[in-house]
Amino acid sequence: MGWNWTEWSGNLKIHAIIETAIYVEDLDAAEDFYRTVLGLAVIGREPGHHVFFQVGEASVLLAFRAEATLKGDQLPAHGTTGPGHFAMGIESETFDAWRKLLHGHGVAIEQEVEWPRGGKSIYIRDTAGNLVELVTPGVWGLPSGW
16 A cells, blocks of 8 residues: 555645755855845854845845855754855846846846746856846746746
């Protein structure tokens, strides 16, 4: 007899991704990029270890030095090296303004995409080489609009 998630789980439901982690070598450069270019508020910082940013009303972007998290000195060892990817939601009507803001900061746009379900994306790299996507509603066709 196989295991059935639906029968077992009852009312269990994952509601959202609350934290997204990226790994960087230079925390000051990461802080400058995310605070100055993308306008995120810093909500936590430990020199040599991490800087945390508020994203919208319900999400947090964690920027860690990989070597610090791999040691597992504060939490279970975790982390990786090399560039990652994540997307942050923007309003459709601000797409062109974001493009101008990025150009104004000298940030190269790697690609822009118009998605089949709707929505658009702008792809850029942060100072650590992570692929950052700014995405408008409609990309995934989710009930939330995203």
